[in-house]
Amino acid sequence: MRIFLSYASEDRPVAESLAISLAQEGHDVFFDRTSLPAGDAFHARIRDGIEAADLVVFLVSPDSVASNGYARTELNLTHEKWKNPSGKVLPVIVRPTSFADLPAYLKAVTVLEPQGNVEAEVLAQIARMQRRPRRRLLWIGATCAAIAALAVAWIVRSGNNHTAQLATCFLDATVRPIDDAASAPLDALAIEVAYQGAAKAFIVSASGRARVDVGPLTPETAQWIIALHAPDGTEIGRESMVGCPASSRTLEIADRYAVVVGPRSP
Secondary structure, three states, X not given: OEEEEEOOHHHHHHHHHHHHHHHHOOOEEEOOHHHOOOOHHHHHHHHHHHHHOOEEEEEEOOOOOOOOOHHHXXXXXXXXXXXXXXXXXXXXEOOOOOHHHOOHHHHOOOXXXXXXXXXXXXXXXXXXXHHHHHHHHHHHHOOHHXXXXXXXXXXXXXXXXXXXXXXXXXXXXXXEEOOOOOOOOHHHOEXXXXXXXXXXXXXXXXXXXXXXXXXXXXXXXXXXXXXXXOOOOOEEEEEEEEOOOOOOEEEEEOOOEEEEEXXXXX
């Protein structure tokens, strides 16, 4: 895979170690800025590197998300190439950074927050991302009879082993202001879920609705966080949840909003 590694100069030691690990796994990594020519040729090479990439790994830190940093320029170029960052951009937190400071483009995908070795967790996440297209191709190439048989087997297994193997939790969320103090338009809000060190944001529609995915939650007693963010990205408030709710549940966020969450079909 061709990977463009975007980072702030302050994070170069982490980036250098990650680039070596990626190369050892057989990836073609665009990394070393010091070898690039100055001036216009520098910008052209950066643009070409992003255009040729299959994946952009963005190392998140206060310096890389700063509006005057060159990493933000690289992120803008990435946005020009892929309007939808899903499966194409992997943000990785390498230094503590406020979620409010992340560009909206990065909030649209799961942000990896390594709990242990950065290189190992990034390699594992990229491996998972690479496996997804192959699984889809296998499904397309299967016969109708095989698909039906697999579907029946899955239904039986999920019925028998729901508690042991809980899949992704699919939720409908509805946001309502509790009083007049919550005057911001609902479609300017965002719901964030955080689970196992990763966070993902979901945009609230003008009607106050949002479709939220959490997990996969394993085991059923796993705890996760649901938070509500204002239009400027600041957090309004948060509540913790345990497992995947089997029925609708109402959460009061900072005494300003009521968030009703309930199960939905995938």
